């Protein structure tokens with residue numbers, strides 16, 4: 700499902716990433732080092748690189764985001780304090796992800812790919828994160844939130860707002 704995204708990767712970048720993956724034996728236990736090396740050559744970790752790594756390391760994009768967003772050293776572009784990655788893959792879409800995304804957009808006043816002016820929130824909409832069983836799904840700074848409803852996401856966003864103020 701992430702194939703289109705992977706195709707956006709430049710040929711050279713793909714080869715460079717493959718070199719890194721091979722250098723670390725295609726072993727997912729070396730994920731952090733691999734991510735560090737990838738970030739070194741690309742400057743940050745774009746979504747297409749994450750999807751490519753997920754294919755090569757046989758891990759779901761959610762697992763990689765889970766690790767990568769845990770460490771502040773990793774950058775996905777100029778991102779806010781909270782990176783909200785919202786899945787709009789087929790399973791999530793069918794289960795209502797457009798409503799969730801729409802709610803977040805209105806709540807935060809930003810669209811996917813944007814960062815709020817105060818640099819607190821970055822919103823991304825991506826294809827399948829590999830945890831369709833709990834769709835619709837969002838990952839916020841590495842934490843996975845599943846079976847989302849607009850009420851549930853509202854509570855989550857309210858909680859983040861409270862964290863920021865405290």
Ligand code: FES
Pocket residue numbers: 786787788789790791792826827828829830831832834835836
């Ligand atoms: S479609 Fe959303 S996790 Fe698979």
